Amino acid sequence: MELLTPSGKPLEQLEIFQKRMLKQILSLPTRCPDPAVYILTGILPIEAQIHIKTLTFFNNVCHQSEESTEKKLARRQLTVCSEASNSWFLNINKLLRLYDLNEANTYLANPIKKTQWITLIKNAVMKYWSTKIVQMSELYLGLKYLSNQNLIKGKLHSILKHKSHSALDNSRIPTRLRLITGTYVLKTKRIQFYREKTDPTCLICGLQEETLEHFVMQCEKLQSVRTVILKEVNDIWQNEMNNTTRFHYLNITTQMQMLLDSAKLINLNKYNSASAETFSSSCT
Ligand SMILES: [Zn+2]
Known part of the structure; x- marks a missing residue:
């Protein structure tokens, strides 16, 4: 005992x-x-x-x-x-x-x-x-x-639940997990962790601080890589999820939430009666 x-x-x-x-x-x-x-x-x-x-x-x-x-x-x-x-x-x-x-x-x-x-x-x-x-x-x-x-509910997170047959999709999981847990090493993070005199400016464009939002959505130099993927995202967003607003016009927080962990918005949409307002107010 x-x-x-x-x-x-x-x-x-x-x-x-x-x-x-x-x-x-x-x-x-x-x-x-x-x-x-x-x-x-x-x-x-x-x-x-x-x-x-x-x-x-x-x-x-x-x-x-x-x-x-x-x-x-x-x-x-x-x-x-x-x-x-x-x-x-x-x-x-x-x-x-x-x-x-x-x-x-x-x-x-x-x-x-x-x-x-x-x-x-x-x-x-x-x-x-x-x-x-x-x-x-x-x-x-x-x-x-x-x-x-x-x-x-005591269940596995949806990011880990859907087993994909595509090796590419599976290889993306560790990166996504790091982005979503704040452990992906960005220049702004480096300062917090190591307390060095590190410059937070993005090394790719040299224009803005390298935050999670900058890296995923805003860095101009990554736009060419992003365009193809975002077109696919918008197709799913408009055609499969029946949204009238283009993904491109959503505010940055909603875009990031959809890309990193859509479960948060989808649950909100399902259970919150004011869901329609949540979505429309997030459109700019
Ligand atoms: Zn940049």
């Missing part, structure tokens, strides 16, 4: 290992903001997963007979131990409170059916952590284009 609930240093080591592995699988650098890996994979931090296992085990204890050692121990610890003690069942109570569930005694007296219990705790744990991760992600400017709807 004690092994099931690591805390402090061992838990921290597990967290570090999990984050490092997920970043490696996604070909993202270690400096990539942590919330991004949870949002992209739809995987919860180790701590949350351990909580699910711990609470599942607690439910097994609830279903045992009153004569079983575990249940006797539960009754005893919950009655005798003080709130400050480090007893296993009091820790369970703390977890139950964290996830807005009832006190341990309630479930010991009236055990919930296993399948129902798993749904209940998974939803509670998912709700708590996805809210926390989304709030954290909002603190990172580099993650402003990353949509987080999939995390709330």
